[in-house]
Amino acid sequence: MKRIISRALGAAAASVTILAGGAAALSEPRHGIAMYGEPALPPDFVSLPYVNPDAPKGGKIITGEVGSFDSLNPHIRKGRVPWQLRFLAYESLMGRSWDEPFTLYGLLAESIETGPNREWVEFTLRPEARFSDGSPVTVEDVMWSYETLGTIGHPRYHGAWQKVEKMEQTGPRSIRFTFNTADRELPLILGLRPILKKAQWEGRDFTQSGLDVIPISTAPYVITDFEAGRFVELSRDPDYWGRDLPFRRGTMNLDTIRMEFFADGTAQFEAFKAGILNSNREFNAAKWESDYDFPAIRSGQVVKSLIPHQRPSGITGFVMNTRRPLFADWRVREAMLHAFNFEYINQTQTGGAQPRITSYFSNSVLGMRPGPAEGRVRELLAPFADELLPGALEGYALPEGDGTQRNRRNLARADALLREAGWQVVDGRRVNAEGEPFAFEILLAQGSAENRAIAEIFAEALNRLGIEVTVTEVDSAQYRERTQSYDFDMTYYRRGLSLSPGNEQYLYWGCEGVEKPGTRNWMGMCSKAAEAMIERILNAESREEFIAATRALDRVLTTGRYVIPFYQFTVSRIAHDRRLKYPEKIPMYGDWIGWQPDVWWWEEE
Missing domain, CATH: 3.10.105.10 (Dipeptide-binding Protein; Domain 3)
Incomplete structure (x- = not known):
């Protein structure tokens, strides 16, 4: 049965819909989409250009955060959530390459299709896409996720949803969004929305979720342990559905990702020196030169890495x-x-x-x-x-x-x-x-x-x-x-x-x-x-x-x-266990979301 979620159409929106219908034959499904021009990688690409496609699996990374948390749901306004969960514990229809200004490649979706003026976008789900409990990702899950996030989720999701005139299921595994606003970025933004499992939230208040619900997602990592305000630990899912995708090859290599929380930066750094943490970003150049002279550094067990980038200072x-x-x-x-x-x-x-x-x-x-x-x-x-x-x-x-x-x-x-x-x-x-x-x-x-x-x-x-x-x-x-x-x-x-x-x-x-x-x-x-x-x-x-x-x-x-x-950071300074490795090829975004720990690996000596 074809399901449609639509708002009342005004004259302008109606003209968009007519254009979309008339131009459908001119479009075709693609493996990726770029904000301008064409994606750099061809449909048969083997891996992202900044990964080690043959990286071994195993090992762990333990990082520190200043502060606390009282929720595991990063998609609502209420509560304090470890910021990494938004990116590590969820997947979207498309995935981003950090070596291109703004290009997406298929992840949960096997293809993307747009109108000639990007007045609509259609995604087709991969038939093998699964949640961590083994259940398939359905069009119903996708539509529920978009509507829920766009209406009662975090405000970051509301703006784009208000520009969606109609969301409809167009096939067993296909969803189309028609827009009421001219905005060339909308197909890419929608491609990056997290997909949640609808059945998990039935009978629950999505806006009030805290530590009582460990979200079920499609991501390579699942939350396996936590203590409120103290730590969160994620483990690599051995049955992860997308491990053979070219987009995932050479990524998500570490078995364990753990975030420890501290009252202040001094306590965090002392934990790193004591070996409780095995990776630490330093944002102060003077401390990088003066404070990183402790036994693990002198013995070579911990090494210092400088990571350049070409992104804006912010x-x-x-x-x-x-x-x-x-x-x-x-x-x-x-x-x-x-x-x-x-x-x-x-x-x-x-x-x-x-x-x-x-x-x-x-x-x-x-x-x-x-x-x-x-x-x-x-x-x-x-x-x-x-x-x-x-x-x-x-x-x-x-x-x-x-x-x-x-x-x-x-x-x-x-x-x-x-x-x-x-x-x-x-x-x-x-x-x-x-x-x-x-x-x-x-x-x-x-x-x-x-x-x-x-x-x-x-x-x-x-x-x-x-x-x-x-x-x-x-x-x-x-x-x-x-x-x-x-x-x-x-x-x-x-x-x-x-x-x-x-x-x-x-x-x-x-x-x-x-x-x-x-x-x-x-x-x-x-x-x-x-x-x-x-x-x-x-x-x-x-x-x-x-x-x-x-x-x-x-x-x-x-x-x-x-x-x-204040001052800006034209390079990232990361001190880490020497067994934590990263590729020689650095993406243009450098040490950015989707680099550590996504493309790092553990190499035993």
Whole structure:
């Protein structure tokens, strides 16, 4: 029986459906799909280019995390979940190659088919696809998963679902989605949705799941042991249905993946030194040089690996909540950027070894270029000239300090900007026209000594400007609650960005996030220019147009002065047991989701 889930069709949506029906004969099933052009790998590819196709199976990896968890369901808003479960414990219809900007190859689906303008997409399931309990993956499971995640799942799934006009079963193993919005990325986004087993959730409240349900999935790993807040252990499923797929060859080699949880970074590092953990990422270049000199390193049992990458820096730093009147004025935010003594902080924390983040997409081809906007970038931004902040069209660079603790020139500029914004100094205190003091809180999660140190250096500089700053640390549960509801003035912020930005950019920077809780728009920005650039990114028909639109978005974000950037990581630093190996070929994304532990293996000596 043909099952259809559909919304009421408007005139525009109806025309899309007509186009889809008329063009069906022009399309054909494919083994993969790329955002632009064709997939790099042919239909008969043997393995992904950055794996060891003959890697042995066995061994284990044990990593550490700061914090805790109280749920095993990463697909809902409620609860704290080990972030790795979203990627290790579930599979999707398509799988991603991390050596291409945005290309997917068949995983649960044996083929993908789209309309000529990507106004619809159809997936055909592999007949051999199975859940870990041995039951087959059905069209019913797929449709239930999409509808459930898109309506009551985590907000990250809602945006794309709202663009689905109709979901229908078109054959024993085929599902078609027809869209109500022009968006070339939608077929790829839908290809990456996790597939859940419908029968497992019958009679249960999906939105309230915690530790009482171990999800049944199709993934190579299953959760075999855990202790609330302490550890989660996954084991490789010897009966995994997809072990012979070319996409899986040379991946998922380790028998055991275990995540241990600690109260703070110091405890985690000590556990690594003691051999409780056998792999550890280091984010501080100075510590990498000074602290990794313990017996296991000296004996060669633990080795240090540097992993380069070509992906964007993303944004890491202190975000200012513009929902608060205090930070609504861009001049105040610019003053904060001048008061933040990056050069001195970098020297103090990393020995000056880390380069600074210069824009959201820096370190990549997608990043804004120095100087005035030119060519297509300028054309895209020109209609929004009245809205854009200074520097977007003219050119903008972050303030540079003199490297000393005093930072006198930049503090003088910060003082001038604050006075322009109506904040004067009276009796040593910064106040507005009503005599109200300039005072705010920097909210931090417990466990990050480095962020605390940075905040205290920053607060000292602000005190010299007559500003009262309180640095507050709260436990992970309180931190999550306060940031999800935007209950903060300034806090630590990290958003990783990829070489294929798309619909998730609305979740990060879209106007809906100003009021809607649980989005990534912590700064509370609402920019017509930013949303227009995101739309242009989604509908670009050439890579050149896509790059121009992303560079234009980067200008809007950077000159919005929402985040005070820290340093970036152009290489990953991983110390690990020497028996943990990885291929010589590094994908363009480097040490990214889907690399460790996916392509690592254990090699006994």
